[in-house]
Amino acid sequence: MAGFVWRLTRGRGAKQFSLAVCGVLAVVIAFLGKAEASIFDNARATLSDWTGPGLTELRAPLLAVEQWIDNIGTIFTVYRENIQLRQENAELHKWQNVALALENRMQRYELLLHAVPDPRLASITARIIGESNRPFIKTLILNAGTAQQVKKGEAVVDDRGLLGRIYVSGERTSWVILLTDMNSKVPVVIEPSHRRAILTGDNTPSPRLELDVGDGPIKAGDRVISTADGGLLPPDVSVGVVMGKGDDIRVALSARPDTADFVHVIDYHIPEPPPAIGPVAGTPAVGPAAARDATPPAAVAAIVAPKPTTQVNTAPLQSQNLTEPQFDGQNEEQDR
Amino acid sequence: MTSAVDMLERLLTHPLRFLSSALPVGLALLLVLLANLPVSFTGGVLPAPVLALAAVYFWVLVRPDLVPPFAVLMIGLMEDLLSGGPPGLWAAGFLAAYALTDRQRETFAGLAGAGALLGFAGAMLLAGATAYVLAMIIYVRFPPLPPLLLESVSTVLFYPLIAFPMGWVHRKIVGQMRGGE
Numbered sequence: 330m331a332g333f334v335w336r337l338t339r340g341r342g343a344k345q346f347s348l349a350v351c352g353v354l355a356v357v358i359a360f361l362g363k364a365e366a367s368i369f370d371n372a373r374a375t376l377s378d379w380t381g382p383g384l385t386e387l388r389a390p391l392l393a394v395e396q397w398i399d400n401i402g403t404i405f406t407v408y409r410e411n412i413q414l415r416q417e418n419a420e421l422h423k424w425q426n427v428a429l430a431l432e433n434r435m436q437r438y439e440l441l442l443h444a445v446p447d448p449r450l451a452s453i454t455a456r457i458i459g460e461s462n463r464p465f466i467k468t469l470i471l472n473a474g475t476a477q478q479v480k481k482g483e484a485v486v487d488d489r490g491l492l493g494r495i496y497v498s499g500e501r502t503s504w505v506i507l508l509t510d511m512n513s514k515v516p517v518v519i520e521p522s523h524r525r526a527i528l529t530g531d532n533t534p535s536p537r538l539e540l541d542v543g544d545g546p547i548k549a550g551d552r553v554i555s556t557a558d559g560g561l562l563p564p565d566v567s568v569g570v571v572m573g574k575g576d577d578i579r580v581a582l583s584a585r586p587d588t589a590d591f592v593h594v595i596d597y598h599i600p601e602p603p604p605a606i607g608p609v610a611g612t613p614a615v616g617p618a619a620a621r622d623a624t625p626p627a628a629v630a631a632i633v634a635p636k637p638t639t640q641v642n643t644a645p646l647q648s649q650n651l652t653e654p655q656f657d658g659q660n661e662e663q664d665r
Numbered sequence: 666m667t668s669a670v671d672m673l674e675r676l677l678t679h680p681l682r683f684l685s686s687a688l689p690v691g692l693a694l695l696l697v698l699l700a701n702l703p704v705s706f707t708g709g710v711l712p713a714p715v716l717a718l719a720a721v722y723f724w725v726l727v728r729p730d731l732v733p734p735f736a737v738l739m740i741g742l743m744e745d746l747l748s749g750g751p752p753g754l755w756a757a758g759f760l761a762a763y764a765l766t767d768r769q770r771e772t773f774a775g776l777a778g779a780g781a782l783l784g785f786a787g788a789m790l791l792a793g794a795t796a797y798v799l800a801m802i803i804y805v806r807f808p809p810l811p812p813l814l815l816e817s818v819s820t821v822l823f824y825p826l827i828a829f830p831m832g833w834v835h836r837k838i839v840g841q842m843r844g845g846e
Contacts, residue, residue, distance in 0.1 A: 344733070344767075347733065347734045347735060348734040348760065348763065348767075351734040351735055351737070351738040351760055352757065352760045352761075352764070354738060355738060355741065355742075355753050355756040355757035355760055356753065356799065357753075358742070358752050358753035358756065359751060359752065359753030359754060359756075359757060359799050360803065361752075361753075362751050362752035362753055362803075363803045369746070369752045372752075373746045373747075376743070376746050376747065377747070380747065384698065384701070387699065460701065460713070461701055461713070461747075461748040461749045461750070462712045462713055463712060463713065463748045463749070463750055463816065464712070464793075464796075464797075464808065464809075464812040465751060465754060465796070465813075466748060466749045466750040466751070468748075468749035470701075470749075504749055511804075511808060531809060532808065532809045532812050533809065
């Protein structure tokens with residue numbers, strides 16, 4: 330290596346030597362960035378915190394120019410687009426009524442079944458202040474960071490669907506790795522077959538689906554939604570629709586990072602598992618009759634509530650030396 | 666250390682001259698910021714160009730003394746960090762383009778019109794190829810090539826838009842200060 334540098338720099342002066350040193354330094358940084366990503370992630374977060382205000386200021390006039398350029402093209406199609414939008418609006422009104430009716434029905438079913446409601450997801454709305462559509466990375470920079478409780482790994486959605494995940498979070502800015510990026514892999518579910526898959530970005534606009542579990546049929550037009558498998562993303566967020574066939578199944582994404590202005594960062598946590606129902610200190614281990622009098626914790630009660638209410642054979646249970654409160658489901662009022 | 670003292674001395678004795686000599690690097694850094702704004706003037710058809718490389722290429726041709734290799738490394742690193750990509754890729758690419766341009770400065774500087782555009786295309790190609798090979802080694806797979814080619818085309822198309830204002834800055838500000846030395 331030293332000989333190579335020497336040959337390269339011999340007779341070409343200090344400038345060539347410093348060029349060679351800088352070249353080696355760049356390569357070392359590239360490998361170091363792979364091995365110790367956190368160092369450069371912190372540097373990136375600090376840099377984006379520092380340049381964030383500048384990006385916001387520079388963006389405003391450029392955005393106006395971009396919109397003006399976009400509008401030139403739409404002047405000639407505005408009448409046709411208007412008619413098309415009216416038709417779509419009427420169609421969407423119909424779907425809205427259907428959705429509201431289904432929502433009401435779902436609420437009634439959940440009430441009847443004592444279903445545990447999905448936790449409400451807290452979210453933060455952030456503005457996109459930077460964008461990188463580059464050969465080796467597809468990212469967005471948001472103007473919210475740890476000061477606004479944005480954390481690494483959180484899902485980012487626009488009004489249409491899932492955009493990506495936070496992968497670096499600075500104090501006032503954060504970075505989003507898009508689903509299309511070649512480093513992105515997220516678990517998804519395909520409906521209606523309910524087949525699970527991994528959505529793998531490859532820097533093309535339509536990421537690839539790597540089928541995982543199940544053997545249900547998949548066809549173009551099937552909906553792809555997020556899943557909470559692995560605790561990475563909130564469930565049931567629209568991702569896109571299936572396109573392509575054969576081995577190369579891809580997803581046309583719902584989200585549009587190129588037109589999004591504001592996005593939502595969703596604070597999703599896997600629900601805490603219920604505490605194990607163990608013997609209560611000071612409570613003698615007795616039979617089912619005494620156990621029915623025990624009061625389980627509220628969270629546990631909510632989970633066990635929808636148990637079947639009939640056809641439970643309690644005879645084998647009575648013969649055991651039970652050390653845990655039992656809920657036999659035969660008398661729900663007492664069980665609670 | 667000595668150079669830092671020299672720089673401080675120059676800043677104190679000739680502040681305007683010092684600032685004008687810092688303009689090439691400053692403009693390149695500004696272009697890094699500009700290239701990473703969330704706007705696309707091509708409607709998302711072309712990826713954002715590597716505008717800073719155009720600035721580096723221009724200034725290496727006209728005033729190589731104002732663009733030392735370390736400054737190119739810093740510009741490339743800032744491009745890497747602000748674009749969100751792996752650090753070092755564009756830094757190495759910029760340095761490769763710098764080395765080629767500096768070595769063949771007489772040839773490149775003599776090009777005009779479409780020839781100048783082709784000259785820059787050569788430098789862009791080398792920078793892109795260097796970044797691609799490095800990315801291939803780091804990721805242990807072949808990154809998709811079309812986005813890189815599109816970005817190269819986009820950057821080459823933007824070169825005249827960068828070169829004209831840079832030429833103006835060179836003639837009216839940096840060159841004037843040089844004449845006053």
